[in-house]
Amino acid sequence: MLEQNFLAFINDNQLFGTSDHLLLAVSGGIDSMVMADLFYRTNQPFSIAHVNFGLRGADSEADALFVQNKAEHYGVPFHLTHFDTTAIAAERGISIQMAARELRYTWFDQLLEDYKYACVATAHHLNDVLETLLLNLTRGTGLAGLHGIASKQNGIVRPLLFATRSQLAMYAEEQKLLYREDSSNSDDKYARNRIRHHIVPVLTELNSGLWQTLPRTIERLRAAEVLMQAELKRSWKETILQDGNQITLPADKLQALAELTFQLAEWLKPFGFADDQVKHMIESLNQSVGQVFESSTHRISHERIGLLLEPLPIPMDYEITLVDWPNGLVAVAGAFALAIDEIEKTGDFNLPTDSSIACLDADRLTFPLTIRPWRQGDRFRPLGLNGHKLVSDLLNDLKVSRTEREQTAVLLSGGQIAWVIGRRIDHRFRVKAETKRIGRFSLTSTMDFPPNRS
Amino acid sequence: MLEQNFLAFINDNQLFGTSDHLLLAVSGGIDSMVMADLFYRTNQPFSIAHVNFGLRGADSEADALFVQNKAEHYGVPFHLTHFDTTAIAAERGISIQMAARELRYTWFDQLLEDYKYACVATAHHLNDVLETLLLNLTRGTGLAGLHGIASKQNGIVRPLLFATRSQLAMYAEEQKLLYREDSSNSDDKYARNRIRHHIVPVLTELNSGLWQTLPRTIERLRAAEVLMQAELKRSWKETILQDGNQITLPADKLQALAELTFQLAEWLKPFGFADDQVKHMIESLNQSVGQVFESSTHRISHERIGLLLEPLPIPMDYEITLVDWPNGLVAVAGAFALAIDEIEKTGDFNLPTDSSIACLDADRLTFPLTIRPWRQGDRFRPLGLNGHKLVSDLLNDLKVSRTEREQTAVLLSGGQIAWVIGRRIDHRFRVKAETKRIGRFSLTSTMDFPPNRS
Incomplete structure (x- = not known):
């Protein structure tokens, strides 16, 4: 039986x-x-x-x-x-x-x-x-x-x-x-x-x-839960505006949501926010802008357009040392990782147009390489520019957000900045006609929005 | 406290x-x-x-x-x-x-x-x-x-x-x-x-x-239930093909559904189907066509394209008598109702193009009017036709489904068919140039698909 x-x-x-x-x-x-x-x-x-x-x-x-x-x-x-x-x-x-x-x-x-x-x-x-x-x-x-x-x-x-x-x-x-x-x-x-x-x-x-x-x-x-999760996911997609690691939840869309408290709590749980914080966020929508809520990994700020969700700034004290080509993914900190490969330069090689990928002359790079947050006073020679520039000036010129600014890191070779990560490579490390081997560095987000919902 | x-x-x-x-x-x-x-x-x-x-x-x-x-x-x-x-x-x-x-x-x-x-x-x-x-x-x-x-x-x-x-x-x-x-x-x-x-x-x-x-x-x-119901409703709308009172649930769409058993059971509950019937319906999808499932109000047939949901045929014995203009909704039986109004014919009057609405010459109609199912032998004079036709021939020509055929009713005035409801009006009762008052009859479904989900 x-x-x-x-x-x-x-x-x-x-x-x-x-x-x-x-x-x-x-x-x-x-x-x-x-x-x-x-x-x-x-x-x-x-x-x-x-x-x-x-x-x-x-x-x-x-x-x-x-x-x-x-x-x-x-x-x-x-x-x-x-x-x-x-x-x-x-x-x-x-x-x-x-x-x-x-x-x-x-x-x-x-x-x-x-x-x-x-x-x-x-x-x-x-x-x-x-x-x-x-x-x-x-x-x-x-x-x-x-x-x-x-x-x-x-x-x-x-x-x-x-x-x-x-x-x-x-x-x-x-x-x-x-x-x-x-x-x-x-x-x-x-x-x-x-x-x-x-x-x-x-x-x-x-x-x-x-x-x-x-x-x-x-x-x-x-x-019932499978269907509820499907609705949560659909509704999340219809609500958010995503720009890289920044997610905006527009206030008007939030206010029009069915079961706002529940949905917002479910959405933000994977980012570490508690139900009570969510309750206060919703209250803040009817108050003046500026309130900030933090989980252990993320920050929500009440801005004019609505709630802005961002990863917390990466701690300012990390330094990652690469003693050789890892040929794989190197998690840097919090929100980002680098996929790093050493590849042969072939005839059909094209320089990437995406600033999240840096292709550098591998023979010009000297190990150990270092990855660390940029610091005041950091200077480099931006690609195509005949002279030096402060990293802080570059970030000003690019008009990046405060959080992005705080999270910007640099790749160093022999004490010289080879790449302001995700922004601009250094002229001295560029791929030249005679370059044989290329070091390819791809910036990858470790954050998936929303984090896996099965 | x-x-x-x-x-x-x-x-x-x-x-x-x-x-x-x-x-x-x-x-x-x-x-x-x-x-x-x-x-x-x-x-x-x-x-x-x-x-x-x-x-x-x-x-x-x-x-x-x-x-x-x-x-x-x-x-x-x-x-x-x-x-x-x-x-x-x-x-x-x-x-x-x-x-x-x-x-x-x-x-x-x-x-x-x-x-x-x-x-x-x-x-x-x-x-x-x-x-x-x-x-x-x-x-x-x-x-x-x-x-x-x-x-x-x-x-x-x-x-x-x-x-x-x-x-x-x-x-x-x-x-x-x-x-x-x-x-x-x-x-x-x-x-x-x-x-x-x-x-x-x-x-x-x-x-x-x-x-x-x-x-x-x-x-x-x-x-969670509010969200689940929203998903059920959205998914119902994306799945069904509706043609009047007939709803088709295509087999391929059903098979691709998440949580088919649960969703189908929730959808069909308001139509009176039990969980066990739903289980058998799903099994029938992998068997040859022809199986029929009935609730107290509806029928599901497994057809080649999928599951066909229809109201059960209206009982064949009703007869509704109108002694005067009701100027409102008259529920006929089961699946349909008529909205009936007597209106003045104004200069900008246009004949309806929708066969679910009949505009008849009010002065030509004699009370009491009768609404009953059509019967074998019923004849009328279809609009624009110089001669009589059997209602059964009309329905054959229109190639209506068996259920629709069974549910077709007629509106009679003085023993004459004035309208084969939802199909064709009678020539003798048509609105003419000299018509002053119009009797407007609109066929309305009493079935809302899906029935109200709060």
């Missing part, structure tokens, strides 16, 4: 193909042991991965050994790793749970890549879904917090999402499956237990069909 | 203005008695309406008297009505709760109209919202079932939606307010009590700030 539902669920949701080789995340607890057994009995190719987080001493060791034995029993490949989770969490200043989660998924990603597994499978089930929903509801949430985890997302599948905890327990009993007591170190453990033992039983008493209706409810909420 | 929050909530949500005169729905229970007292103390103009549903004999009478006395004490107008709810519910074959709800709101609407009240206020509070959310979640729901009732919708405001039941109880105690024991006859009473006494206390224990975060969660879900 559970086997049939398992296969039907995989098929209905197109989680993976019957010949795909999956990597199962197995803790040794009842849920993941049932999952592994279902894969085994349905002849789905799989390997097992177990993480020893080192959080429970000898018990952790015993869990690992238990899972390893089971993998040998099934005759499938077994991957084991060990982390000193407590130390890593302390070092990074994050919770043990968060550290465990990050370590686990980073390792899985590596295994997927190294062994070409189709995807990772975890043993989340319907009770997890309901408990998470209620936990999030209790704490305050949005739509995503209610529908919770998807059956397939980011290379992870959850093929038990159709089943309840008691169905899994029944299967384990029927198959006389052994398992280790789940001893989750979840920060939510207390809350989840309260929900599991005191709330869910009342809900199932009120509707004995709860476990049949829940997946449909969840599916409706998930679909 | 509660008073300030009450005023702030009304102001923040622009529920009504300080000089608006409201009609308060007051049962006599603690919630509505607190509401009335808050209106009184904040000097908001109001009247009180009480419904005696006659469900609890002498207790119901005592409730009514209690509320009446309070209205007199406040010196505000009092409206009272009485329904034999049990009898009406039995007569209509609906639940007592549903009957009570309908009777109550119909009466409120009447009072709003008669006394020009700004709106009706009901005493729903935050606990009601959470209980309804959990109840709907238990039974299976969508987004709307989670965010629940809005603070302002359809002429009803809920100015206590910011407050918890215990805040209202505290206010009642402080103000030494008297109230009658709420003895709701809700069908949900048992379930609500279980949720109230067994679930909500656990949730508030897990997050003591629950009542602060809940309104924000609810607001986010409500806003």
